[in-house]
Amino acid sequence: MEKITKEELIEFEKEISELFLDKKIHVPVHLSGNNEDQLIEIFEDINEKDWVLSTHRNHYHVLLKGMPKEEFKELILSGESMHIYSEKYRILTSAIVGGILPIAVGMALAIKKKRQRRKVWVFIGDMAKETGMFHECHKYAARHELPIKFIIEDNGYSTDTPTQEVWGYQHTKSNIIRYEYERKFPHVGIGAWVSF
Amino acid sequence: MTYQSEIKKTMQWLSTIDDTIFIGQGVLYGDGIYRTLLDIPSNKKLEMPVAEDMQMGISTGLALEGYLPITIYLRMDFLILAINQLVNHLDKLEELSNGIFKPKVIIRCIVGSKTPLYPGLQHCQDHTELLKACLTNIDIIKLTSIDMIKTSYRKAIESDKSTILIEMKELYETTE
Numbered sequence: 001m002e003k004i005t006k007e008e009l010i011e012f013e014k015e016i017s018e019l020f021l022d023k024k025i026h027v028p029v030h031l032s033g034n035n036e037d038q039l040i041e042i043f044e045d046i047n048e049k050d051w052v053l054s055t056h057r058n059h060y061h062v063l064l065k066g067m068p069k070e071e072f073k074e075l076i077l078s079g080e081s082m083h084i085y086s087e088k089y090r091i092l093t094s095a096i097v098g099g100i101l102p103i104a105v106g107m108a109l110a111i112k113k114k115r116q117r118r119k120v121w122v123f124i125g126d127m128a129k130e131t132g133m134f135h136e137c138h139k140y141a142a143r144h145e146l147p148i149k150f151i152i153e154d155n156g157y158s159t160d161t162p163t164q165e166v167w168g169y170q171h172t173k174s175n176i177i178r179y180e181y182e183r184k185f186p187h188v189g190i191g192a193w194v195s196f
Numbered sequence: 197m198t199y200q201s202e203i204k205k206t207m208q209w210l211s212t213i214d215d216t217i218f219i220g221q222g223v224l225y226g227d228g229i230y231r232t233l234l235d236i237p238s239n240k241k242l243e244m245p246v247a248e249d250m251q252m253g254i255s256t257g258l259a260l261e262g263y264l265p266i267t268i269y270l271r272m273d274f275l276i277l278a279i280n281q282l283v284n285h286l287d288k289l290e291e292l293s294n295g296i297f298k299p300k301v302i303i304r305c306i307v308g309s310k311t312p313l314y315p316g317l318q319h320c321q322d323h324t325e326l327l328k329a330c331l332t333n334i335d336i337i338k339l340t341s342i343d344m345i346k347t348s349y350r351k352a353i354e355s356d357k358s359t360i361l362i363e364m365k366e367l368y369e370t371t372e
Binding site for chain 1: 258
């Protein structure tokens with residue numbers, strides 16, 4: 001994949017923000033910044049044939065996955081900032097919080113079934129990480145040893161809502177009671193055929 | 197021939213098609229979705245946890261990687277829990293991606309029967325009209341007679357779109 005530097009990433013978002021200021025982009029833009037070093041390091045391990053699934057805030061992911069700057073800029077100018085799809089660069093996004101999670105798991109499941117060496121990399125925010133969908137997808141993928149990595153990009157906010165504050169800070173006391181038992185009856189009915 | 201046996205025969209036909217995979221809760225355990233999947237090889241079936249929206253998303257992901265999932269919801273009441281992945285993703289991906297991605301999933305669901313035992317309001321709802329109102333790119337077919345079963349599934353296989361096929365459990369014992 002074509003390498004892109006930290007300076008180029010920053011310069012790209014600067015250019016996009018100027019284009020937005022000049023009213024050349026007629027859709028919402030969600031810019032990235034201050035996470036260049038972390039992403040450059042993560043993308044060291046991402047291969048050309050791997051999938052990258054991202055969100056409405058995808059500019060850095062798309063550039064680091066190899067889409068040339070000019071090609072991407074044209075897409076943004078045509079109104080595609082939040083929705084980037086590419087078969088060539090294997091990129092898929094969703095602007096629904098957590099929407100990409102189970103799709104990524106399905107892709108990883110398929111890759112494992114086909115015994116291929118590719119991986120799926122799924123980038124989500126800190127609020128998506130708190131959702132039930134993340135809990136389900138992470139548990140399923142981990143326990144089935146699927147070729148997938150979840151990257152949590154934690155800036156502390158979901159839009160402008162402080163993620164941990166609204167969920168409540170971590171507590172230590174458990175409010176769960178769990179007991180185990182062996183079932184006596186089948187799921188439904190009595191275990192014998194009854195004709196009504 | 198009964199409605200149920202025709203469904204079973206059609207499922208067996210689907211299982212012979214390359215890349216099909218039957219996915220859902222109850223495909224491998226219990227009575228194999230009302231005994232219609234019992235003769236299908238285990239390697240063609242993927243039992244799922246109760247996670248309806250995740251199941252729909254996984255089906256879309258499998259489709260994007262070349263599989264043809266037949267994703268099954270034992271009752272239509274449960275399919276409603278998958279509405280996010282259905283409406284915002286499977287139904288919209290082709291349009292959002294300007295035709296780059298066209299995941300095709302066959303969705304099989306069953307409207308619960310009210311007889312001989314009434315299962316209550318949460319187990320026999322028919323949301324066909326709701327789905328028609330909120331889906332724009334997925335075909336919806338209600339299987340109201342035995343004649344429709346094989347032809348509708350054949351149409352779904354030949355189509356390049358995803359299809360929801362809705363069975364009526366109360367018709368299961370009806371004959372030609």
